[in-house]
Amino acid sequence: MAAVNIDFSQVTDRYIEDAGDAGIALQTDHVNVWYSGTQALKDVTIAIPKNRITAFIGPSGCGKTTLLKCFNRMNDIVSGFRLEGKITLHGEDLYNVSQSPINTRRRIGMVFQQPNPFPMTIYDNLRLPIVENMQGISNSRVRQIISEKLQAANLYEEVKDRLHKSALRLSGGQQQRLCIARSLVLEPEILLLDEPCSALDHISTFKIENLLTDLKKNYTIVIVTHNLQQATRIADHVAFFYQGKIEEQGPAQEVFLKPQSELTANYLHGAY
Numbered sequence: 001m002a003a004v005n006i007d008f009s010q011v012t013d014r015y016i017e018d019a020g021d022a023g024i025a026l027q028t029d030h031v032n033v034w035y036s037g038t039q040a041l042k043d044v045t046i047a048i049p050k051n052r053i054t055a056f057i058g059p060s061g062c063g064k065t066t067l068l069k070c071f072n073r074m075n076d077i078v079s080g081f082r083l084e085g086k087i088t089l090h091g092e093d094l095y096n097v098s099q100s101p102i103n104t105r106r107r108i109g110m111v112f113q114q115p116n117p118f119p120m121t122i123y124d125n126l127r128l129p130i131v132e133n134m135q136g137i138s139n140s141r142v143r144q145i146i147s148e149k150l151q152a153a154n155l156y157e158e159v160k161d162r163l164h165k166s167a168l169r170l171s172g173g174q175q176q177r178l179c180i181a182r183s184l185v186l187e188p189e190i191l192l193l194d195e196p197c198s199a200l201d202h203i204s205t206f207k208i209e210n211l212l213t214d215l216k217k218n219y220t221i222v223i224v225t226h227n228l229q230q231a232t233r234i235a236d237h238v239a240f241f242y243q244g245k246i247e248e249q250g251p252a253q254e255v256f257l258k259p260q261s262e263l264t265a266n267y268l269h270g271a272y
């Protein structure tokens with residue numbers, strides 16, 4: 001058993017500091033998911049609070065990415081995928097036949113583990129989703145959105161003199177902030193991030209953490225992280241996944257400082 005040293009002193013009751021409950025953005029109700037014969041999620045019921053950072057933690061293979069992908073319907077194209085139960089966004093059933101997956105993905109953006117800018121200029125990385133989704137938009141409005149979103153992603157100052165250079169020349173941390181900016185151009189309500197810092201150094205990681213803390217004023221954020229220290233720094237709400245189930249969930253302070261489940265306590269102390 002590898003003991004980990006987590007400094008829990010950074011966990012605060014951010015619910016109280018943020019002055020109140022802003023309501024629920026996403027809700028799952030007894031969700032079960034299968035990939036062909038393998039059940040990946042078992043009876044998952046969770047409420048994702050609005051304008052907060054929710055961290056999904058837990059050992060490898062326990063269903064964290066699966067639930068994230070169910071939120072923006074990225075599993076729809078996986079053969080053998082089957083979902084039972086209900087997922088709602090502000091009360092609307094995401095899997096209702098009248099909901100289009102494309103519309104859902106506009107409302108719920110996703111950022112992946114490896115930064116994945118398109119092999120084109122920084123400017124075009126953001127321009128492309130705008131012009132594809134907003135027909136007839138003027139060039140000046142496109143420029144304005146691009147500059148706003150680069151600023152929102154705390155990247156503008158670093159790239160403003162090379163907007164027309166390849167995005168692939170940016171550092172890994174800059175590329176990840178560009179991907180976050182790109183996910184913001186369509187004004188999503190929710191931002192999903194699957195281990196966004198696992199390929200980044202400490203400084204880039206801190207920049208992303210500060211950015212996410214800024215962004216939660218305007219967006220609801222769900223992040224999967226294997227970095228427990230990161231979860232203690234930024235999460236308001238935590239869900240601990242174990243073998244496809246949510247074993248424990250609640251405000252970060254409660255889950256980290258007073259875990260109710262022995263499995264959670266063992267995970268926090270490095271048992272898996």
Ligand SMILES: Nc1ncnc2c1ncn2[C@@H]1O[C@H](COP(=O)(O)OP(=O)(O)OP(=O)(O)O)[C@@H](O)[C@H]1O
Pocket residue numbers: 035038039040058059060061062063064065066067078
């Ligand atoms: N496309 C797929 N086809 C078949 N099985 C899958 C698929 N994606 C995930 N699984 C299985 O579903 C289970 C949950 O996987 P998932 O990727 O959600 O785990 P995770 O908690 O994100 O793990 P990690 O921390 O390693 O990223 C695993 O058993 C995995 O092998």
Ligand SMILES: [Mg+2]
Pocket residue numbers: 064065066194224
């Ligand atoms: Mg995963």
